[in-house]
Amino acid sequence: MVLADTLSRAYLQHTPRDCERIEVFQVKHNLAKECEQIDMLQDVQVSQVRLADIRNATKTDTAMQQLKQTILQGWPDNKHTLPGSIAEFFNVRDELVIQDDIILRGNRVVVPRSYRPDMLQRIHTSHIGVNGCLRRARESLYWPGITAEVKNHVSRCHICRTYETRQTKEKLQTHEIPDRPWAKVGVDLFTFQGREYLLTMDYYSNYWETDRLLTTTSEEVVKKLKTHYARYGIPDILISDNGPQFSSSYFRIFMRKWDITHKTSSPGYPQSNGKVENNIKTAKNLMKKAYRANADPWLAILDFRNTPTQGMTTSPVQRLMSRRTRTLLTTATSLLKPKVTQEFEALRQSKERQKKYYDRTARDLPELKEHQTVRI
Template identity: 60%
Template structure:
């Protein structure tokens, strides 16, 4: 998910994670990489909404909020929150956490920080404070400076003049340069897959490793860059990232037939199938091949008998 963010709090990414059997909500600002951690009593939508309201009351309402497709974020209560607070809610592709990479990276950093504090029996929030004041490599400013235009006070001695607000004009350019450097490093051996169009036939990679069968389906909608909605041969609809879809030249499954089969009662379908099979068996006539008749395969290809059988009559 590639978003060009030019100022702080324009886009925020959020995710839930578990540490030491406790639930936490992380919220990260796309522009500054500044993130905050909230302890959650549970993972219900109401709890997530309450925590995010407190976040937005402190830092302002973002234009876009990005999350995964967890039940907390797809619940009607969260959608109501998005409407009332006037922000766009954008979800990542199921089974592909990299499309919400900003929050995933923040979760990884937060877990490492909390694990280190837990083992050293130190305050994790002081560690978080120090982290947000640490300059980013290649940028020369800290997440706190990019969000607040100033350093925040820590337990470390610092000259008071360094805590004065300052608007660094070079930050956007430096951030873009750092992103380009990371993109080149990541894309050294990567290549873009061709875009899919609505109506294309695809095979869907199962998200469960134990399942090996790739279901056939048809692309029915596109959700942002490299994210597609697919209707499979069993009638189900799934949202998948491009890397989980393989374009195929197979004939698309008949969606109308699938919907009729899915909507019809089970016993009636079984009876119809049995009757059809019986009728086909009764009307089937064995095909006899005479000596002068050319045998062919089902595809129409001629079958040449072995040379040592040329003197025999085939029945």
């Protein structure tokens, strides 16, 4: 009500503290009115057996006894004058009542500390998830910090962890930006229209090559890589997943002879080799659209290599070869002539921007400890 009316301002001459002791009392103008009795326990969604257990636990709990005395005697104005065991109830003091030796907050039973572990087990009996457990608990039970304790209890449940839909997304850890083109190269295989291809990508320039593979053996992959290394030079680092083509003894011998450091990522976590995966998606889209339009896919790839990258002034082929390559689109002669370009700062800002947006919905997971259970 915005404004109080006359009747709401009319106060009683006698305001009894304990309605259980007074059945009838006199109000203004000698009008007799009965004191209404409300049985709060009728609306509580807790069984009589559980209420009896909570009542017994309340009687033996020191903090609950102090809380009962404070409710009956009245709350102080300052929270800091309360004992530490009941100070956490100060913010809900106006909602707390006592009936049949049980403390209630509205229609929710205040559970003593000694009985809370048992109630947590009962709340989570059906393993219905964090939100479901919270909805169940908030209907009939209360204690300070109940939300945090329910979440913690569910997070430590082995059954719930075993059948989780997916792992929580961690914050992005970006690859280190190389200081020159073709210093760090990533490779991966992909399938398009029933045919196998190898994609080789430069981490500095984002320039990539695709090769048709007649077989998916290590010998065939090494043969294609040698042609690129002869054309662009031998890289310092090669990044691949742990596929059979890259984990064979033949491939290890090739890496050792050509003095290349081979780093692998997990096949079950392609995100760690995400730059290659994104370029595979781009290559597939270009080839798919070209075949659908009855166009030459190699011209589409050529145009992509000469298109300036978003947020930069140079294209992938410029960052690799220091010049544009001629396409069917008219190109300025100055762009076709070699000119050294430096885009290290632009690459760094692009990675920071990517990490910033990715980390909005991610968080760091706790480090694994020795002998800890890990589900895969």
